[in-house]
Amino acid sequence: MPSDTKVTVYYGPLSWFDEQVEDLPCDSLMEIVYARDEVNRQLKVIVPGQQENEPEERERSGHVVAESGDYASLNEHAITNFAGFIRSIDPECLHLHNPPAHVHAQMERTAKAIDVKRYEYPMVTRDTLIRFRNGFGSHLVGQAAVKETLLAALYPLTTRRRTKPVVLMFYGPSGVGKTETAQFVNDLLGGTLLRKQFSMFHSDKFASYLFGGMHGEPSFAHDLLDRESGVILIDEFDKANSVFHSAFYQLFDSGVFEDKNYSVKIGPSLIICTSNYGSQNEIREALGDALYSRFDSLVAFEPLSRDEILQVVERVVKARFAELSYEEQKYLDVDFLMARMGLFAENSTNVRKLGKIVEELISLILVRALLREEPELE
Ligand SMILES: Nc1ncnc2c1ncn2[C@@H]1O[C@H](COP(=O)(O)OP(=O)(O)OP(=O)(O)O)[C@@H](O)[C@H]1O
Numbered sequence: 001m002p003s004d005t006k007v008t009v010y011y012g013p014l015s016w017f018d019e020q021v022e023d024l025p026c027d028s029l030m031e032i033v034y035a036r037d038e039v040n041r042q043l044k045v046i047v048p049g050q051q052e053n054e055p056e057e058r059e060r061s062g063h064v065v066a067e068s069g070d071y072a073s074l075n076e077h078a079i080t081n082f083a084g085f086i087r088s089i090d091p092e093c094l095h096l097h098n099p100p101a102h103v104h105a106q107m108e109r110t111a112k113a114i115d116v117k118r119y120e121y122p123m124v125t126r127d128t129l130i131r132f133r134n135g136f137g138s139h140l141v142g143q144a145a146v147k148e149t150l151l152a153a154l155y156p157l158t159t160r161r162r163t164k165p166v167v168l169m170f171y172g173p174s175g176v177g178k179t180e181t182a183q184f185v186n187d188l189l190g191g192t193l194l195r196k197q198f199s200m201f202h203s204d205k206f207a208s209y210l211f212g213g214m215h216g217e218p219s220f221a222h223d224l225l226d227r228e229s230g231v232i233l234i235d236e237f238d239k240a241n242s243v244f245h246s247a248f249y250q251l252f253d254s255g256v257f258e259d260k261n262y263s264v265k266i267g268p269s270l271i272i273c274t275s276n277y278g279s280q281n282e283i284r285e286a287l288g289d290a291l292y293s294r295f296d297s298l299v300a301f302e303p304l305s306r307d308e309i310l311q312v313v314e315r316v317v318k319a320r321f322a323e324l325s326y327e328e329q330k331y332l333d334v335d336f337l338m339a340r341m342g343l344f345a346e347n348s349t350n351v352r353k354l355g356k357i358v359e360e361l362i363s364l365i366l367v368r369a370l371l372r373e374e375p376e377l378e
């Protein structure tokens with residue numbers, strides 16, 4: 001880029017990027033591209049002997065921005081030759097948000113001046129640990145051992161020495177509070193949790209999600225770049241095929257994740273993987289030593305006792321009740337609901353299923369009350 005365009009590259013969530021550039025009089029790169037395409041589509045008629053109007057001198061753009069999602073709409077050619085593409089626009093300042101690694105590298109090579117800004121993700125501090133210890137009981141029923149193990153596992157993140165992530169594996173039966181705990185830790189730090197459910201991907205899509213595909217396709221690296229949260233939750237880690245395990249070595253070791261298009265440095269963040277493995281031995285066998293040894297801590301979640309299940313159900317009933325309008329609440333009796341749910345809990349230990357039953361029961365009572373008030377027409 002022989003011109004003097006000043007380039008700034010930003011890595012972080014979109015909301016943060018928008019704040020960085022909101023006071024600048026910015027033009028969007030995409031709008032410039034669309035406007036150009038429009039001009040190129042215009043048909044020019046040349047009448048012999050008639051003087052052609054001089055093309056209007058275009059004013060040089062001041063600040064041009066490209067957001068994280070914009071690169072997907074550019075064609076492959078504009079990405080491969082991004083420097084040339086920018087040269088043809090020649091803005092005074094260019095602001096690039098979460099660009100593909102290739103775009104960043106080209107800018108490094110060609111721009112006269114380049115500045116890189118990174119969002120500082122919320123860190124685990126002593127205060128986080130205190131709020132974790134004090135708030136655990138009001139968010140989770142039982143799992144006392146989890147509380148202690150987690151406090152110890154989170155401690156390294158509070159020290160400045162730590163530069164790589166802390167990687168945890170939550171394991172245990174379904175519906176005992178694994179995802180809920182991850183959510184709780186994230187709420188302490190703030191930002192919407194980045195949660196990826198690995199069972200949602202079919203193998204072929206999953207390969208391009210992890211290793212990178214066409215530059216517009218969804219990818220884990222790109223999701224990591226766009227994330228808002230300090231916690232990264234990889235749900236249902238046991239559902240990922242073992243051919244994908246090696247993709248995580250570098251991320252877990254050094255906090256760097258690279259695919260075909262993007263490169264991310266996550267630094268001292270918290271990565272939580274969840275699974276339904278039954279024991280540490282089972283994890284070791286299923287994941288192999290290489291991956292197994294990369295977890296900083298394996299956190300066992302115990303099945304809930306009958307009493308604990310009832311406590312969870314009570315919380316669900318009360319939470320659901322509180323969401324209803326005053327009119328609706330008049331038709332419901334929390335004690336009656338609890339008594340009925342107690343019967344269901346005799347036969348099921350699946351808290352998630354019990355939660356659904358609460359919903360159904362409440363809806364059933366409410367719909368009956370509603371129809372009773374509105375007599376059927378003969
Ligand atoms: N120990 C618990 N304390 C409070 N709520 C709980 C507990 N266990 C489960 N729940 C409630 O039950 C529901 C399911 O829990 P959660 O999503 O954490 O299960 P999970 O352990 O992640 O299960 P899975 O392995 O199936 O993903 C949530 O709504 C959660 O609030």
Ligand SMILES: [Mg+2]
Nearest residue numbers: 178179235274
């Ligand atoms: Mg879960």
